[in-house]
Amino acid sequence: MIAFLLTLALVVQPTPKPRMPGSSVTLGGTRFIIWGGAHTGSMPKGASVSPDGRWLFVSNFGQKNRKGISVFRADPLTFVRYLKFPGNSIETIVSPDGTRLYSTNMYGAYLDVFSIPGFSHLSHIKVGMFPKIVITSKDGKWLFLSLWAGRKVARLSVPDYKKTYIPINQKNPRGLALSADGSRLYVASNGSNTLSEVDTSTLKVLRVIKLPRGVRHAITSRDGKRLYVSVMGPGAVYVFSLPDLKQLKVIKVGARPKSIEESYDGRFLYTANYEGHSMGIVDTKTWQSVQLPLDIARASGLVVRPDDRFIYVTGWCSDDIWAIARVDASHPAPARLGHDLGRRHLCRRCKRTLMGCTIIRRPSRR
Secondary structure (H helix, E strand, C coil), X not given: CHHHHXXXXXXXXXXXXXXCCCCEEEECCEEEEEEEEEECCCCEEEEEECCCCCEEXXXXXXXXXXXXXXXXXCCCCEEEEEECCCCCCCCEEECCCCCEEEEEXXXXXXXXXXXXXXXCEEEEEECCCCEEEEEECCCCCEEEEEECCCXXXXXXXXXXXXXXXXXXXXXXXXXXXXXXXXXXXXEEECCCCEEEEEECCCCEEEEEEECCCCEXXXXXXXXXXXXXXXXXXXXXXXXXXXXXXXXXXXXXXXXXXXXXXXXXXXXXEEEEEXXXXXXXXXXXCCCCEEEEECCCCCEEEEEECCCCCEEEEEECCCCEEEEEEEEEXXXXXXXXXXXXXXXXXXXXXXXXXXXXXXXXXXCCCC
């Protein structure tokens, strides 16, 4: 009788609604389940995780002078506090030793530095030319910032933050990636739709590769053998071999992919699909891909927890972040699910008018 009742309970369990906690897709024998979401500040652009997997940071692009960065415990998703400072946060990254949080700032074109875990605001460094992406060398001795308005990349030494500017001569540099040995810097330029290779010792551009419209993000694979570049126009990730930069594959991943990350074991590649309102998943063994629709409007930032158990995606126009659980032989299913954030009636097909998002018109007070 007990066995019958347990079977009946499984049968009558309601099917999770699309985009809601419990909804899932499967690829390569691995299941990806929407765990749940949390509110952030306005226009959460990017996300980063500390190397120990304890802290999750979200850049709130639309929160000038307040709530600039949301701090969560990545357990998998518990809000802790906001970081308040002059300006806003565009993108963040944590130092390899886990003691510093770096954040680019549109207002005045600064780099902000915070301590971890105290979260005090340590430095407000003028960089200029609208810094976007910030990455660090593996040893933490160098920072590289793409300068959207300057056709350049800034290199800063750590801890004195002395600046050197690297001319790229391509319009709107954005995505940045370093080779495994740090000898090469790869720059994805959105305005010119190009990929540039830079020698980090001479700071000279070695070659430029033309790509389709909408070049966005770039990362190197964990093993250092491949370079991935997201291209929004064709809705694809371009895969290059390293160090020769030979184009290997073009993988369709969904509408207008923005941020991309690889799992720490190298098994999967993930994309935040801006117009797809979804997370793209690519099997790096077979190059098959699927999409997991999320309860967001316009996916933007994406980051992977170092143990590979959770992937996080931000919703640019829905002011939220969602945790997706990876479930396979090495990654057990979560014991419980998180929040679905309630009935928000997100309009994913509405005309976007304010930096890609719908203006919320409130009734006037008389």
